[in-house]
Amino acid sequence: MENYKKTKMKTKYILFLAFVIAIMATSCKKDKYIIGGSLHDPHVNMTTYDYLKTNRLFDTLLVLIDKAGMKEEINGNVTFFAPTDYSIKALLVRREEKLQQDMNDESLKYTLNDLPVPELRDSLRSHLFDGKIIRESLSLSNKLFxxxxxxxFSVKLIEASSPGVVSTKPQLLFLVKLRNGLDPDPLxxxxPDEDKDLFIMAQTSNIQTTTGVLHVLHNSHRFYW
Known part of the structure; x- marks a missing residue:
């Protein structure tokens, strides 16, 4: 229960932080992106894979996509909830710490080359959905995929807490991994903690490429779930 309370507090903090950044982004005309929201012009004239190549935030993700041989899948008629390099780095740190503990050797390293390809493909595919999931088709209610x-999974919009600065609350896009079905409401x-759904916010959403749709998950996302 204590872990759940910490997770709930963290989610509230992320929602508030995203709200503040969204307001800042909205007030900046040169900034094309809204954190947790959508692009002013969501269409980009390139494939999903090529779009990822334009941002250093996905350098390591692209290495994993190539390692898994999934470039064509990423460029299919799919929606990709992309983890950032921060999530991948955190995974490697966790794996390295476990390896060192299991082998009682702090000199051991765990790198991208150590990630098993079948496991990698399965994890990347857990972030891929057939068809195009765009903000305009979503609501504050759960939509199952x-x-x-x-x-x-469920994909839904959640209103950020408003400190009273604006009358309209920003609606943030969340990817929700279901564990033993949707959580009851109220909870x-x-x-059981092991049955509670996992919520992860999209820090940038609704990027519509020439091949599919891209949503970028928050840097705190736990890659491999």
């Missing part, structure tokens, strides 16, 4: 790894106090 099945990823290309055959896992259940009982004794609901």
């Amino acid at each position: 099945t990823s290309k790894s055959n896992e259940a 009982p106090d004794n609901y």
Whole structure:
């Protein structure tokens, strides 16, 4: 229960932070992106893979896509909830710490080359969905989808807490990994932690490429779930 309270507090903090950044981004005419929102002009004249290549935030992600041989899948008629390099780096740190602990050797390293290709493909496919999931088709209610790894997810909009600066609350896009079905609402106090759904915010959303749709997950996303 304590872990759940910490997660809930963290989610509230992310929502508030995203709201502040969204206001800042909206007030800057030169900034084309809205954090947690959508692009002023969501269309880009390039494939999803090529768009990822334009941003250093995805350098390591592209290495993993190439390693998994999934460039064509990424460029298919799909929606990709892309993890950033921060999420991938955090995964490598966790794997390295576990390896060092298991082998009792702090000199051991865990690199991208150590990631098993079948596991990598399965994880990337858990972020891929057939067809185009765009903000205009979403609402504050859960909309259920099945990823290309055959896992259940919901995609929904959540209103950010407003400190009273504006009358209209920003609606942030969330990818929700379901665990044993949708959480009941309201959530009982004794609901098992292992069954609670995992919420991750899209820090940039609704990028519509020539091949599909791209949403960028928050840097805090736990890659491999």
